[in-house]
Amino acid sequence: MKNTRNIVIWIWVVAILFVTTLTYNLLQNNDQYKYFTGLGGDISISPDDSAIAFSYFINGKEAIYTGNIDGTNIKKVTETDSERHHQPKFSADGKKLLYLSENSTGIQSIHIINRDGKDSVKLTDNKSHIEKAIFSPADDTIYYTAMPAKDVGKMEGETQEGLDLFSLSLKDGKQKQLTNKDHFSMNSLFISKNGNTIFYTEFNGEYEKLQALVLNDSVERLHIPEQSSHNIYNAQLSADESKLVYTDVSKQSSGSLYEYELFLTDLKTKKTEQLTKLKKSISSPFFFHHNNKIAFLKQTNWPANLAEYELNVINTDDHKIKRVPLKIENEEKNLFFIKILDRILSNTFTITGLYVLLLGLLTVYFHRRSRKTFLPGIISISLAILAFISSFIVSTITNPWIGIAIGMIALALFICSIIILAFAFFFKRFAK
Numbered sequence: 001m002k003n004t005r006n007i008v009i010w011i012w013v014v015a016i017l018f019v020t021t022l023t024y025n026l027l028q029n030n031d032q033y034k035y036f037t038g039l040g041g042d043i044s045i046s047p048d049d050s051a052i053a054f055s056y057f058i059n060g061k062e063a064i065y066t067g068n069i070d071g072t073n074i075k076k077v078t079e080t081d082s083e084r085h086h087q088p089k090f091s092a093d094g095k096k097l098l099y100l101s102e103n104s105t106g107i108q109s110i111h112i113i114n115r116d117g118k119d120s121v122k123l124t125d126n127k128s129h130i131e132k133a134i135f136s137p138a139d140d141t142i143y144y145t146a147m148p149a150k151d152v153g154k155m156e157g158e159t160q161e162g163l164d165l166f167s168l169s170l171k172d173g174k175q176k177q178l179t180n181k182d183h184f185s186m187n188s189l190f191i192s193k194n195g196n197t198i199f200y201t202e203f204n205g206e207y208e209k210l211q212a213l214v215l216n217d218s219v220e221r222l223h224i225p226e227q228s229s230h231n232i233y234n235a236q237l238s239a240d241e242s243k244l245v246y247t248d249v250s251k252q253s254s255g256s257l258y259e260y261e262l263f264l265t266d267l268k269t270k271k272t273e274q275l276t277k278l279k280k281s282i283s284s285p286f287f288f289h290h291n292n293k294i295a296f297l298k299q300t301n302w303p304a305n306l307a308e309y310e311l312n313v314i315n316t317d318d319h320k321i322k323r324v325p326l327k328i329e330n331e332e333k334n335l336f337f338i339k340i341l342d343r344i345l346s347n348t349f350t351i352t353g354l355y356v357l358l359l360g361l362l363t364v365y366f367h368r369r370s371r372k373t374f375l376p377g378i379i380s381i382s383l384a385i386l387a388f389i390s391s392f393i394v395s396t397i398t399n400p401w402i403g404i405a406i407g408m409i410a411l412a413l414f415i416c417s418i419i420i421l422a423f424a425f426f427f428k429r430f431a432k
Helices: 002-027 336-345 348-370 375-397 400-430
Strands: 038-045 051-058 061-068 084-090 096-102 108-114 128-135 141-148 164-169 175-177 187-191 197-203 208-214 233-237 243-249 260-266 271-274 281-287 293-299 309-315 321-324
Touching (some): 002 348, 038 293, 051 084, 096 128, 108 141, 128 187, 187 233, 197 233, 233 281, 243 281, 260 293, 375 400
Parallel strands (some): 108 128, 260 281
Antiparallel strands (some): 051 061, 164 175, 197 208, 281 293, 309 321
């Protein structure tokens, strides 16, 4: 009787731990950057080449910063709590910055702010999800790519809506849709210096290609030679429009680990040269306006998903690269114990182990009380079958991704059930 009472106590303890852990995983933020401190993935250089703007994480909170081009005199421009601020862009006169603010549901909106961090204004609502945004050369318009917020995260084929190009007048606030193609992707947004040709990249089914939209046929457009045999990622145009910088997979990449290097095309001679051989992933290249240099980000821990970047500058004449250390005041809090607890609670093995332990205790309890030793295992495998059937129903009726997730849960339940049934068999056979 005493042993049975102890088993009941342990069943309640493990059940409470299991329910607590399961609830934590259902309600927690699965964002891998929630405790991250480090450089974000976008940079911009002021028109006079004296300053740089970038986003930076401190304990998972991402804000916009500015500083001298050598990484000194870093100042925080935006304050953030529940939202993340990234993709800063200097205005043509250097007095303002635009940036994207991402809310807790992943929807991004356009904001502009004075360079000193004052007078932040939200320009778009949460009905649209903004992917990229830039100032016009006259600073009177913002061009951006967007899609309906309700369609974010949906798979291709689930919705007829996609990304398109829009304009927003800073004089009267009027918005205008410039394309109606529902692109699956629109990246690398930039504009010609006369403001008449807008460029973006799009995956055409084989390569990431540069596309152009001419706003006025009566105004001279900028022509960029067709890049037919390779991808163009992170493309940017030099201030004098003579060169195009972009990233692509290098020929030196081995196996399945792609290495993204920096390439430079001379638009007059149509010659392309590889600028870097860093064997990492290069992103966010940005031309200096008054000398032959390009700032870029190098992911130092490539190919890890939680990207850690460092800022570099390359001279396009001699290809010499200089790392730019960002001297940011340390505001990071010590979250060591919170991180450890989070890793334990959110670990799949923790949930699985508690589930198997709970069923094992129930197996012992039912064996002693009613000799129904296999009942917990039978219930568990029934849940696995029900989850497996549900995964097909959910995939067909609602969201395929949710259906896949339920299918993975069904697989885990099935494996746990086999373990418990095997335990029940040996326990019933050998236990006294």
